[in-house]
Amino acid sequence: MxxxxxxxxxxxxxxxxxxxxxxxxxxxxxxxxxxxxxxxxxxxxxxxxxxxxxxxxxxxxxxxxxxxxxxxxxxxxxxxxxxxxxxxxxxxxxxxxxxxxxxxxxxxxxxxxxxxxxxxxxxxxxxxxxxxxxxxxxxxxxxxxxxxxxxxxxxxxxxxxxxxxxxxxxxxxxxxxxxxxxxxxxxxxxxxxxxxxxxxxxxxxxxxxxxxxxxxxxxxxxxxxxxxxxxxxxxxxxxxxxxxxxxxTGPEGKMSSSNPETAIYLSDDPKTVEKKIMKYAFSGGQPTIELHRKYGGNPEIDVAFQWLYYFFEEDDNKIKKIEEDYRSGKMLTGELKQILIEKLNDFLEEHRRKREEAKKLLHVFKYDGKLASEMWQKVHE
CATH class of the missing domain: 3.40.50.620 (HUPs)
Known part of the structure; x- marks a missing residue:
């Protein structure tokens, strides 16, 4: 079925x-x-x-x-x-x-x-x-x-x-x-x-x-x-x-670490992110620009929109405007993907900066922090 x-x-x-x-x-x-x-x-x-x-x-x-x-x-x-x-x-x-x-x-x-x-x-x-x-x-x-x-x-x-x-x-x-x-x-x-x-x-x-x-x-x-x-x-x-x-690759299943075409890794550089989004991100748009302008896109199946909706565009007014423009055909699939690419790369750049800082904090979270120290000393009765 x-x-x-x-x-x-x-x-x-x-x-x-x-x-x-x-x-x-x-x-x-x-x-x-x-x-x-x-x-x-x-x-x-x-x-x-x-x-x-x-x-x-x-x-x-x-x-x-x-x-x-x-x-x-x-x-x-x-x-x-x-x-x-x-x-x-x-x-x-x-x-x-x-x-x-x-x-x-x-x-x-x-x-x-x-x-x-x-x-x-x-x-x-x-x-x-x-x-x-x-x-x-x-x-x-x-x-x-x-x-x-x-x-x-x-x-x-x-x-x-x-x-x-x-x-x-x-x-x-x-x-x-x-x-x-x-x-x-x-x-x-x-x-x-x-x-x-x-x-x-x-x-x-x-x-x-x-x-x-x-x-x-x-x-x-x-x-x-x-x-x-x-x-x-x-x-x-x-x-x-x-x-x-x-x-x-589309609205079915979930991302897999073993399948690079399905996912954006936290280590992907800006060019890799752009290439993956433009090449693999499933589109809810029409086959041609003319048809898209006439009939608009479907955000429910469009991966770029869904990723923005999940958390990459937190402003409710902005995501509503993006959805309206895409449905009406005012916004093209390529333009929608570019919005996501920019958001993703900004997010990943900041994440990688924090990841470098995390190397200095590793022992705090695993052994030396207040809660970590308590847990390493605690044995359940």
Missing amino acids: PDEFTVTPWEVKGKVDYDKLIIQFGTQKITEELKHKIKNLTGGELHVMLRRNIFFSHRDLDLVIEDYEKGKGFFLYTGRAPSLGMHIGHLIPFIFTKWLQDKFKVNVYIEVTDDEKFLRNQEYTLDQTRSWAYDNILDIIAVGFDPDRTFIFQDTEYIRNMYPIAIKIAKKLTFSEIRATFGLETSSNIGIIFYPALQIAPTMFEKKRCLIPAGIDQDPYWRLQRDIAESLGYYKAAQIHSKFLPPL
């Missing part, structure tokens, strides 16, 4: 119908009422990704807000499976998590799963995935997290401190549950079977409710967590889910 799609923690295929996905996963749509409550708590401001429903679905976000209003607080947790180079799409959960940290002044735990990447890919060595973790952490730090409230850790380094809670989690989960949740084969290595316990563990780093900003493809992990958390004396994890930034 042409409208079929697949969303798992490791694969996104087809054109995702997010309304159907909410029903399939049993999550809740973020309502205008919830947005209004958040706006009241953040000084009248909503992040562009909330305003435009890029973060669109949740579990227990209302309870997180209630806890905060009652003075109980909450903490944030997100993560990254390291790869040889991060792309623009990888930054979405980190940009949004950083905004939440700024507004609510809460702790952030960021898990870098070098173990999972090694276990799931036969062609990768552990040395490779550990090396990629170092590079990816620099890109994460460059987003601008508060060094006093952020702990970034690699599983292979922090396993000693996580292991006590991880084995308590593992004892609650059965092979049948893991196999059914992730579609594992009986030939899967036992590391993959145990790994979900490690990804669940950070949801129990504090005796507060944990809010996880992440792509909705990661939701299966938290369904498992929610089944066992209270039996271990912790809150069920709350989540806020994002849509997938469309790949350059």
Whole structure:
């Protein structure tokens, strides 16, 4: 069927119908009422990704807000499976998590799963995935997290401190549950079977409710967590889910680090960015200028517009004007792409500057910062 799609923690295929996905996963749509409550708590401001429903679905976000209003607080947790180079799409959960940290002044735990990447890919060595973790952490730090409230850790380094809670989690989960949740084969290595316990563990780093900003493809992990958390004396994890930034090649699937034609990498120079956008960015325009002037373009399928809408053009009035001009045919596809190219290159130039600074801050976030020091000394009872 042409409208079929697949969303798992490791694969996104087809054109995702997010309304159907909410029903399939049993999550809740973020309502205008919830947005209004958040706006009241953040000084009248909503992040562009909330305003435009890029973060669109949740579990227990209302309870997180209630806890905060009652003075109980909450903490944030997100993560990254390291790869040889991060792309623009990888930054979405980190940009949004950083905004939440700024507004609510809460702790952030960021898990870098070098173990999972090694276990799931036969062609990768552990040395490779550990090396990629170092590079990816620099890109994460460059987003601008508060060094006093952020702990970034690699599983292979922090396993000693996580292991006590991880084995308590593992004892609650059965092979049948893991196999059914992730579609594992009986030939899967036992590391993959145990790994979900490690990804669940950070949801129990504090005796507060944990809010996880992440792509909705990661939701299966938290369904498992929610089944066992209270039996271990912790809150069920709350989540806020994002849509997938469309790949350059069109509205189906998501960007891939292994396919350069689909993505803009954080390391791409200005000429590479321009070449990729002009050559590969899927157009919603007409075949000729004459037809485009007459009939206009379709921003719903135009990748350049969608990237601007997701977060590269934060001004609501400007994005509305761009949309109107493109629909009417006043703005051509090439002109729309040029706007994105300029925005992208400005963003990447600033990101690379901050990434260089991040090299001096690496130990703060991993070992020496206030939260990092506390976590390295802490062993769960």
